[in-house]
Amino acid sequence: MSRRTFIAFVGRRLLASVGIVLVVSVLIFSLIHLAPGGAEQTIGGRFATPEQLASIRASYGLDDPLPEQYVRYLGQVVQLHLGNSLTRREPVGEAILNGLKVTAPIVLISFLLTSLLGTVLGTVAAYRRGAILDRVIGGFSIAGASVPTFATATILLYVLGVQLGWLPTAGTGEGFVDRAGHLVIPILTLAIFGTASLMKLTRARVLQVLEEDHVTFARARGLSERHVLIRSVLRNAGVQVITVVGVLLLSLVAGSILVEVTLGLDGVGSLLVDALSARDIPTVQGVTLLITVFIVAVNLVVDLLYFAIDPRLRARS
Amino acid sequence: MSATADPTTDAVAARTRTRTLPRVPPSVAVAALLLLVVVVCAVVPGLLAPDSPSQINPLEGLQPPSAAHLLGTDALGRDVLSRVIYGARSVLTGPLIVAIAVLAISTALALLSGYRGGWVDGVLGRTMDTLYALPPLIVAIVLVGVFGGGYTLAICVLIVFNIPNSFRALRAAVVERRGLPYVDAARSLGVPPRRVMLQHLLPNIVPLIVAGFFLRLTYGVVELSSLSFLGLGVPPGSADWGRMLAENRAGIFENAWAAIAPGVALVVVTVSANFVGDWLYERVEQKRRSR
Numbered sequence: 057m058s059r060r061t062f063i064a065f066v067g068r069r070l071l072a073s074v075g076i077v078l079v080v081s082v083l084i085f086s087l088i089h090l091a092p093g094g095a096e097q098t099i100g101g102r103f104a105t106p107e108q109l110a111s112i113r114a115s116y117g118l119d120d121p122l123p124e125q126y127v128r129y130l131g132q133v134v135q136l137h138l139g140n141s142l143t144r145r146e147p148v149g150e151a152i153l154n155g156l157k158v159t160a161p162i163v164l165i166s167f168l169l170t171s172l173l174g175t176v177l178g179t180v181a182a183y184r185r186g187a188i189l190d191r192v193i194g195g196f197s198i199a200g201a202s203v204p205t206f207a208t209a210t211i212l213l214y215v216l217g218v219q220l221g222w223l224p225t226a227g228t229g230e231g232f233v234d235r236a237g238h239l240v241i242p243i244l245t246l247a248i249f250g251t252a253s254l255m256k257l258t259r260a261r262v263l264q265v266l267e268e269d270h271v272t273f274a275r276a277r278g279l280s281e282r283h284v285l286i287r288s289v290l291r292n293a294g295v296q297v298i299t300v301v302g303v304l305l306l307s308l309v310a311g312s313i314l315v316e317v318t319l320g321l322d323g324v325g326s327l328l329v330d331a332l333s334a335r336d337i338p339t340v341q342g343v344t345l346l347i348t349v350f351i352v353a354v355n356l357v358v359d360l361l362y363f364a365i366d367p368r369l370r371a372r373s
Numbered sequence: 374m375s376a377t378a379d380p381t382t383d384a385v386a387a388r389t390r391t392r393t394l395p396r397v398p399p400s401v402a403v404a405a406l407l408l409l410v411v412v413v414c415a416v417v418p419g420l421l422a423p424d425s426p427s428q429i430n431p432l433e434g435l436q437p438p439s440a441a442h443l444l445g446t447d448a449l450g451r452d453v454l455s456r457v458i459y460g461a462r463s464v465l466t467g468p469l470i471v472a473i474a475v476l477a478i479s480t481a482l483a484l485l486s487g488y489r490g491g492w493v494d495g496v497l498g499r500t501m502d503t504l505y506a507l508p509p510l511i512v513a514i515v516l517v518g519v520f521g522g523g524y525t526l527a528i529c530v531l532i533v534f535n536i537p538n539s540f541r542a543l544r545a546a547v548v549e550r551r552g553l554p555y556v557d558a559a560r561s562l563g564v565p566p567r568r569v570m571l572q573h574l575l576p577n578i579v580p581l582i583v584a585g586f587f588l589r590l591t592y593g594v595v596e597l598s599s600l601s602f603l604g605l606g607v608p609p610g611s612a613d614w615g616r617m618l619a620e621n622r623a624g625i626f627e628n629a630w631a632a633i634a635p636g637v638a639l640v641v642v643t644v645s646a647n648f649v650g651d652w653l654y655e656r657v658e659q660k661r662r663s664r
Contacts, residue, residue: 198644206618210636332515352506
């Protein structure tokens with residue numbers, strides 16, 4: 057594929073992604089109007105007087121036509137003004153950045169661990185099909201993929217934190233070493249879940265590829281087993297594995313919300329859950345928008361990776 | 374065993390037995406047994422629980438396990454074991470509704486999409502691809518959190534966003550069978566499409582649906598208990614494992630079992646359902662491959 061068609065493809069996908077973000081942004085914008093009690097009640101609180109409500113309507117421009125309000129909202133978002141939190145004395149953007157200092161390491165490190173361990177162990181299990189190692193890996197993958205993360209986190213906390221006293225039991229900690237110690241349980245929890253899920257799929261897919269003719273042919277040609285593994289097996293298994301890796305990254309984000317709440321870490325997940333229970337809609341809008349952009353970006357990257365891996369797709373476009 | 378056991382008849386008996394009953398691996402048998410226990414707890418909790426799940430005893434709060442309370446008490450002095458037993462009801466009801474609704478809707482859509490093809494398939498496929506990108510749990514947290522719709526809204530959101538996954542698997546199965554001779558035969562006999570789908574295709578994907586049921590159930594338990602853990606979904610005070618875990622976390626140093634027991638119970642249910650579902654699924658796949 058020439059460079060120009062590739063750029064055209066990337067451009068098309070990018071445009072589609074922006075379109076999806078815009079559609080979802082309309083939904084996120086309308087959250088504040090759809091919330092019980094309407095926008096002014098949400099901002100003013102349950103005990104606001106009619107005069108206060110009227111002044112809120114005026115200062116927030118809530119009497120303007122909805123499309124106009126949406127365009128204004130979008131204009132602010134594009135400049136990264138996400139509004140002010142109703143309960144915290146800080147802008148939503150700042151609260152999110154602070155939360156990311158906790159959430160980003162949790163999600164990224166557990167994702168890296170998951171991708172590495174999941175694919176390697178899954179491939180090993182497929183090659184050792186039926187052996188004890190395969191059964192152990194298989195049992196772990198069924199169990200680990202199905203447990204709710206908040207339950208795993210609580211049990212790990214109890215065993216490693218309370219019973220053995222190896223790790224701190226709550227909060228984010230001070231200083232680098234202490235902070236890192238506080239992140240062990242959340243990362244471990246998410247890595248167990250992620251690795252189990254990815255391993256299962258990798259094993260199934262590698263087994264499938266191993267039965268295909270081109271692998272038999274590659275072996276018949278006398279190619280080394282390592283060559284067959286890398287050039288034929290992994291490359292063919294890669295496309296499906298990458299789809300799942302993308303979905304997995306997103307479920308690690310969902311898992312991080314629960315783990316943060318379970319362990320009392322003040323990341324973006326806790327921010328969202330606190331904002332929901334305090335009816336702090338601007339913060340909910342900000343976090344939801346961030347998650348939406350992340351979901352769309354992950355899907356975009358997955359699409360581009362298909363192209364890098366699968367020459368048939370390149371030939372078709 | 375009698376001393377005169379004849380090896381040949383034994384061998385014959387063993388062979389016929391394997392032919393009639395599928396060989397169930399021990400892990401799956403244990404999993405099925407545990408699920409059965411949970412179902413019994415859900416149906417007749419009153420017969421098994423030593424105490425009332427909601428009786429508050431302010432003077433007996435956060436007691437460690439004892440003869441009177443085998444798993445101790447929670448902060449309000451309620452018996453943890455009884456609450457765990459009654460919690461089986463809550464943990465199964467919602468996920469059962471979600472699993473059945475998801476399977477019913479996705480089966481209908483998969484038959485339509487896979488058999489009809491054309492624009493129906495195109496529209497449904499596109500919609501499902503878009504929905505598939507959104508993690509059900511995150512969507513449910515935001516929507517239930519903002520609208521405060523409680524349990525009903527939680528279940529509805531989870532149904533909608535769990536359909537795509539199931540739809541994809543079932544649609545692929547329908548497409549694969551659409552080209553088989555028995556479908557062609559039915560069609561050339563002039564059987565109307567609706568009957569081809571319902572009487573010829575549907576019975577052939579039933580094993581896949583049954584296997585999918587247990588996997589759906591697992592996801593349903595994980596997602597609904599996660600919501601109730603966050604305080605969304607079930608009302609406060611209900612004997613729900615996710616809720617109990619959240620409420621009793623603070624007392625983990627006084628009576629850890631109040632938080633650990635519902636956690637372990639959740640692990641038992643999800644892992645068991647997944648073991649059974651996975652085994653059924655593997656069997657269906659094996660049969661398909663050997664054909």
